[in-house]
Amino acid sequence: MNAVVAGITYRALLGRRRIILLLLLPLALIGLAVLLRIFDGDDQATTVTLMQTFAISTMLPLLGLIAGTGVIAPEIDDGTIIHLMSKPISRPVIALTKFVVAVTLLAVFAALPTYVAAWILVGNEDNIAAGFAVGSLAAGVAYAAVFLLLGVVTRHAVTIGILYALVWESLVGNLITGARTYSIQRWGQAIADQISTSAFFESDVSLSFAVPALIVVTIAAVLYAGRRLRAFSLTGDE
Amino acid sequence: MKIELSEVSRWYGNVVAVNDVTMTISAGVTGLLGPNGAGKSTLLHMMAGFLAPSNGTVTLNGSPVWKNHRVYRDIGLVPEREGVYGFLTGWQFVLSAARLHGLSDPEEAARKALATVEMEEPKDRRVETYSKGMRQRVKVAAALVHDPAVLLLDEPFNGMDPRQRLHLMDLIRGMGAAGKTILFSSHILEEVERVAQHIEVLVAGRHAASGNFREIRRLMTDRPHLFMIRSSDDRKLAAALVRDASTGGITLRPDSLEVQATEFRRFATLLPQVAREEGVRLHQISPADEDLESVFSYLINRSGA
Numbered sequence: 411m412n413a414v415v416a417g418i419t420y421r422a423l424l425g426r427r428r429i430i431l432l433l434l435l436p437l438a439l440i441g442l443a444v445l446l447r448i449f450d451g452d453d454q455a456t457t458v459t460l461m462q463t464f465a466i467s468t469m470l471p472l473l474g475l476i477a478g479t480g481v482i483a484p485e486i487d488d489g490t491i492i493h494l495m496s497k498p499i500s501r502p503v504i505a506l507t508k509f510v511v512a513v514t515l516l517a518v519f520a521a522l523p524t525y526v527a528a529w530i531l532v533g534n535e536d537n538i539a540a541g542f543a544v545g546s547l548a549a550g551v552a553y554a555a556v557f558l559l560l561g562v563v564t565r566h567a568v569t570i571g572i573l574y575a576l577v578w579e580s581l582v583g584n585l586i587t588g589a590r591t592y593s594i595q596r597w598g599q600a601i602a603d604q605i606s607t608s609a610f611f612e613s614d615v616s617l618s619f620a621v622p623a624l625i626v627v628t629i630a631a632v633l634y635a636g637r638r639l640r641a642f643s644l645t646g647d648e
Numbered sequence: 649m650k651i652e653l654s655e656v657s658r659w660y661g662n663v664v665a666v667n668d669v670t671m672t673i674s675a676g677v678t679g680l681l682g683p684n685g686a687g688k689s690t691l692l693h694m695m696a697g698f699l700a701p702s703n704g705t706v707t708l709n710g711s712p713v714w715k716n717h718r719v720y721r722d723i724g725l726v727p728e729r730e731g732v733y734g735f736l737t738g739w740q741f742v743l744s745a746a747r748l749h750g751l752s753d754p755e756e757a758a759r760k761a762l763a764t765v766e767m768e769e770p771k772d773r774r775v776e777t778y779s780k781g782m783r784q785r786v787k788v789a790a791a792l793v794h795d796p797a798v799l800l801l802d803e804p805f806n807g808m809d810p811r812q813r814l815h816l817m818d819l820i821r822g823m824g825a826a827g828k829t830i831l832f833s834s835h836i837l838e839e840v841e842r843v844a845q846h847i848e849v850l851v852a853g854r855h856a857a858s859g860n861f862r863e864i865r866r867l868m869t870d871r872p873h874l875f876m877i878r879s880s881d882d883r884k885l886a887a888a889l890v891r892d893a894s895t896g897g898i899t900l901r902p903d904s905l906e907v908q909a910t911e912f913r914r915f916a917t918l919l920p921q922v923a924r925e926e927g928v929r930l931h932q933i934s935p936a937d938e939d940l941e942s943v944f945s946y947l948i949n950r951s952g953a
Binding site for chain 2: 414415488489490
């Protein structure tokens with residue numbers, strides 16, 4: 411970890427208008443929870459549906475994409491990354507720092523609002539709020555790593571990330587059962603299911619697969635991102 | 649400290665950007681001169697550890713530069729692209745560089761670097777409000793903050809006004825005199841002449857010439873020159889000039905002569921002499937290929953021969 415790299419990355423992501431991108435979805439989630447509470451939709455079944463369809467399968471991957479690619483891709487695009495990389499700091503440390511920044515952003519802008527929204531609806535009943543918050547955080551860690559790697563290896567990180575999150579995880583994952591096993595958000599849901607005791611919620615991926623998968627994907631993606639940064643090349647200026 | 653390039657080539661697919669370059673950059677100021685697209689940036693990126701050579705080696709005092717972040721203790725890099733965080737102030741930008749280097753007194757180092765480039769007054773303004781020249785200077789300050797032994801600058805004078813340019817030239821000359829190893833790239837001969845003790849010329853990816861500016865100037869002066877001449881009797885003048893060995897070739901145009909002079913100095917005395925002897929009045933003599941591109945193309949043909 412490098413505090414200067416982290417500081418610059420936070421400022422780049424939270425400064426000015428960019429923070430609005432990170433705030434929009436969590437505010438929408440909490441707004442929906444408040445509306446459901448007002449109009450008597452505050453039962454466990456509705457809460458679980460809101461958490462599954464919005465918090466963890468729409469908001470989390472999109473925020474993961476904004477935070478994961480946002481910590482590095484814009485700097486690579488405009489060349490400012492040279493400022494960090496022309497210093498005696500190992501490139502894997504730069505990658506790790508950027509990853510940690512993305513994870514903390516997801517904890518604040520995804521996991522925490524997920525807890526708050528569920529709590530508004532059902533309080534701490536059957537650990538639904540805690541389950542989805544921890545599940546979001548665990549999946550958020552993996553999303554941060556994968557999207558950081560995408561931001562390092564391709565200039566089309568956002569497009570590819572959206573295709574993965576929306577087409578593979580949401581569309582294909584909903585239609586083909588087998589695809590669900592290879593979906594970060596389903597791994598997060600497996601953890602949520604383990605913590606929550608609600609009868610309205612059952613994950614279709616086992617915890618014994620989800621946890622190792624999250625760990626392997628996260629570590630592999632961060633390591634590979636560090637390796638790719640070591641071989642970062644400046645080309646085509648002439 | 650010295651940077652050594654040994655048989656360095658870099659290609660992108662089938663395109664060769666740098667072709668078998670061997671050179672040593674030692675203490676003092678070296679200018680990397682070449683037209684746009686000659687491969688100067690590619691070569692500089694390889695020296696700075698931001699590009700792997702396809703072939704050959706680039707070392708700093710014997711250590712490979714590629715994939716070696718330790719070299720940045722000794723290297724300061726001023727890239728051509730802006731590469732400055734617009735949301736930081738000049739002070740924050742230079743201070744962050746000092747901290748990234750892990751200096752013991754980063755504030756003092758940042759203050760000193762900003763003073764060196766005369767950017768103390770606007771240091772608390774955000775970089776995005778700076779002019780191009782100011783951004784350039786703040787980049788130089790960030791590159792100098794750890795007092796590196798080697799400084800690499802890619803087209804550092806671009807976008808600077810004349811006063812800032814002179815100031816940076818003085819700064820570079822001073823650091824070179826103090827024993828630092830400095831390399832800067834430029835496509836403007838006059839710029840390089842004024843600052844560099846040593847010049848490396850790169851043309852079409854090849855190392856076309858090397859020497860101090862007097863040697864490079866001589867090389868450029870002694871090359872064949874093309875002149876356009878208008879006179880009272882072009883045909884008579886052509887017939888007289890062609891008899892001398894310093895005249896390479898003559899083309900008779902409807903209203904002028906195009907003369908290729910193989911030996912510049914001899915031709916310069918020959919022309920008025922012949923004109924006087926033949927009774928021809930000279931109306932106009934103008935160099936037809938004084939642009940840098942033709943100088944470079946001469947050098948590349950010469951180095952390829």
